[in-house]
Amino acid sequence: MKLIEVYKCLCDETRLRILLLLSHRPLCVCHFQEILSAPQVKISKHLAYLREHALVETRREGAWIVYSLPAKPSPELTANMKCLQDCCRENVVFTADLRRMTKALANCTGPLAECCQPKTKSKAVTPKRSTAGA
Amino acid sequence: MKLIEVYKCLCDETRLRILLLLSHRPLCVCHFQEILSAPQVKISKHLAYLREHALVETRREGAWIVYSLPAKPSPELTANMKCLQDCCRENVVFTADLRRMTKALANCTGPLAECCQPKTKSKAVTPKRSTAGA
DNA sequence: CAGAGATATTCCTCTTTGCGTATATCCGTG
DNA sequence: CACGGATATACGCAAAGAGGAATATCTCTG
Secondary structure, eight states: OHHHHHHHHHSSHHHHHHHHHHTTOOEEHHHHHHHHTOOHHHHHHHHHHHHHTTSOEEEEETTEEEEEOOSSOOHHHHHHHHHHHHHHTTOHHHHHHHHHHHHHTTTOOSSSGGGGOTTTSOTTSSHHHHTOOO | OHHHHHHHHHSSHHHHHHHHHHTTOOEEHHHHHHHHTOOHHHHHHHHHHHHHTTSOEEEEETTEEEEEOOSSOOHHHHHHHHHHHHHHTTOHHHHHHHHHHHHHTTTOOSSSGGGGOTTTSOTTSSHHHHTOOO
């Protein structure tokens, strides 16, 4: 029963926050780490869990991996994502996440995870990395 | 976060089946055992789980305990029950449950769990119990 | 109050889940 | 190819969850 898989994915706060962020736009792993203030391994494992259950999709973009909601979501996922958004519209945690997302993407000029690419493109976007080669 | 509690309740098939049955009408424990063909302890523990998380309410009715959806459900529960019903409208398991429920309640003349009351009322309804006093 | 039926609870076991540490893998650069 | 950064995986551990067997509790009846 696919529905139950969906509910299993939804019954963890970190995964809910990830999904709600993804309902606005694709994001790469480093964004989740920053927005959710969670360690890399935690984010990575929850993303893997969501991917195994087909609630998210990935595409590689250079050294980065961009996560998004599936292009062809199952009816169960579609219905539950809508319900989830309705339930969380005024939730403090989630609205704060959205604010942090906007802020984190402020540097992002291009459409995708361009702000994560200090090596291939402009180094001025994320100075901490360009000066880390000491 | 109350939403997550709701999702935790929803991520088990037995509990989903119970909730979907309850979305039609209150039922007593013996009905669940019959409709779901599950052992008493299994039903009882899942009902307890749902009750602990405020997804169902109980009232005693003689020797029987009638379970129902809460009179004043939380917004999260209301939204998710609607979503759940939408998702399960054509599901084989759940539609079969509904058919079994109708059949199980065919003997039931009154509004409630009257069909579970062979001792206080008519013994002809469930002959197996009335003849068990050997 | 004894007995029977309905339901809940306890104990035990197995599996799953969540988290952290450490390590591996993959990619781009030099 | 060596290195560093981004991400994933392996391993260990604690907690939660699910199921069954046995037992307790509650209620009605006689």
